[in-house]
Amino acid sequence: TLIKFEKKLKILTFIGGSGFIGKSFLDAFKRGVLDEFKISKINVISRKPYKLKKNKELLSKKIKLIRGNIKSIKKIPKSDIIIYGAENVDPKYYKNINLAMKNHIKSINNFIKIIRKNNNKAKILYVSSGAVNSIKKNNFNLKIYKDLYAYLKIYSEKKIQELSKDKISNSIARCYSFIGRWLPRTKHYAIGNFINDALKKKFIKVKAKNIVIRSYMYADDLVYWLTKIAINSEIKKSTIYDVGSDESIESRKLARLIGNILKKPVKLRKLISKKVEKYVPNIKKAKNKLNLKVNYNLISSIYLTVNSLNNE
Numbered sequence: 001t002l003i004k005f006e007k008k009l010k011i012l013t014f015i016g017g018s019g020f021i022g023k024s025f026l027d028a029f030k031r032g033v034l035d036e037f038k039i040s041k042i043n044v045i046s047r048k049p050y051k052l053k054k055n056k057e058l059l060s061k062k063i064k065l066i067r068g069n070i071k072s073i074k075k076i077p078k079s080d081i082i083i084y085g086a087e088n089v090d091p092k093y094y095k096n097i098n099l100a101m102k103n104h105i106k107s108i109n110n111f112i113k114i115i116r117k118n119n120n121k122a123k124i125l126y127v128s129s130g131a132v133n134s135i136k137k138n139n140f141n142l143k144i145y146k147d148l149y150a151y152l153k154i155y156s157e158k159k160i161q162e163l164s165k166d167k168i169s170n171s172i173a174r175c176y177s178f179i180g181r182w183l184p185r186t187k188h189y190a191i192g193n194f195i196n197d198a199l200k201k202k203f204i205k206v207k208a209k210n211i212v213i214r215s216y217m218y219a220d221d222l223v224y225w226l227t228k229i230a231i232n233s234e235i236k237k238s239t240i241y242d243v244g245s246d247e248s249i250e251s252r253k254l255a256r257l258i259g260n261i262l263k264k265p266v267k268l269r270k271l272i273s274k275k276v277e278k279y280v281p282n283i284k285k286a287k288n289k290l291n292l293k294v295n296y297n298l299i300s301s302i303y304l305t306v307n308s309l310n311n312e
Contacts, residue, residue: 008038009038009039009040009041010037010038010081011039011043011077011078011080011081012034012042012043012079012080012082012083012227013042013044013045013076013077013079013081013122014042014043014044014045014082014083014085015045015082015084015085015086015111016045016046016047016070016084016087017046017085018044018046018048018049018051019085020178020182020184020219021127021175021222021223021226022052022085023052023055023058023182024180024181024182024219024220025083025223026042026058026059026063027057027181027182027219028219028220028223028224029042029062029063030057030060030063033220033223033224034223034224034227037227037228037231039081039227040062041062041063041064042062042063042064043063043064043066043077043079044063044064044065044066045066045068045070045073045076046065046066046067046068047067047068049065049066049067052065064077070084070086070107070110070111071106071107071110072110073110073114075114075118076118076119078119079119079122080122081123081125081230081231082115082119082122082124083125083226083230084111084124084125084126084127084156084160086107086111087104087107087152087153087156088100090187090188091188094148094149095145100148100152101148101152104152104155104156105152108155108156108159108160109159112162112163115163115168116163116166120166120167120168123169123170123230123233124160124163124168124169124170124171124230124233125170125173125226125229125230126156126157126171126172126173127173127175127226128153128157128172128173128174128240129149129150129174130175130177130244130279130281131146131149131150131153132150132153132154132174133174133242133281134146134279135150135151135154157172157238157240161237161238164235164236164238167235168235169234170233170238171229171230171232171233171234171238171240172238172239172241173225173226173229173240173241174240174241174242174243176215176217176243176245176279176280176281177189177191177214177215177216177217178216178219178222178244179191179192179216179217179218179298179301179302179305180218180219180222180301180304181219181305181308181309182219190206190207190212190214190251191216193205193207194254195258195262195302195306195309198261198262198264199262199306199309201264202264202265203259203264203265203267204255204258204259204264204265204266204267205266205269206251206252206255206267206268207269208251208252208269209269209271209272209273210271210275210276210277211250211251211271211274211275211276211277212250212251212277213248213249213250213251213276213277213278213279213280214249214251214254214279214280215244215245215246215248215249215279215280215281215298216244216245216298216301217243217245217294217296217301218245218296218305220295220296221245221294221295224292224295225241225286225292228290228292229241229243229286229290232290239289241283241285241289241290242281242282242283242285243281243283243286244281245281245283245294245298246281246282246283247294247297247298248278248280249298252268257298257299257302258302261299261303261306262306
């Protein structure tokens, strides 16, 4: 049963809002994407709020930036919705295994402690990863980035789920791949690299040595989905949803598509492996239980992203 949105205005607090999802939230909020949910104010708790201050178009009187590290802060402002998205996604960060594990575990445990003490009426959403779904056995090689990342996400998911014992509403969003203005274009995101190549270089370079299949949800859909999932969190048990688009595409075809749109040639790396790496969500639960849908297809998402970058 869908929860009806009360007429009362709501305060949303985002933990770790200086990255792609956080910036996409603020952008969408300013443009009215969240009006349906009666979100009146957003607090952002971040170690590096100065990163957001550089993008003044994201800020307004309804957005409050709070400098703080979730690993050590003592309290979170009174909120109706709290989204925990503070975990690092950069593979380089996980090269120091012990440090990454220590910071991750200390941060989520401190968050849980704060919620139990001061925010037990808020609805909690944990931003997890589709990487969790790719782990078939509880057998991790923590020296491998993907295994370590999934292991830590699973650890946090279990901590969030324990909030149900304290009658605290919570949900988990296993997020896949996305596209939008704020997606980094020079890091480990293929679609961001392709768009950056098309805008700044002579050709689009595909580095994949094997067949890679992905799907890409537009940032506005991501923000809308996460908010609706959070608001529909239940006390009885933590519900887990896959979040992303179900329109899949192989990386070479994606590069050619972007090349055609931006009129740039594509340079392909020779395939040296027949291995197929597929990373596509199953969004039937989100569609059926919450009536969610993907509003932007891949082509429109690319056009919207490119147009927003051209207008910077």
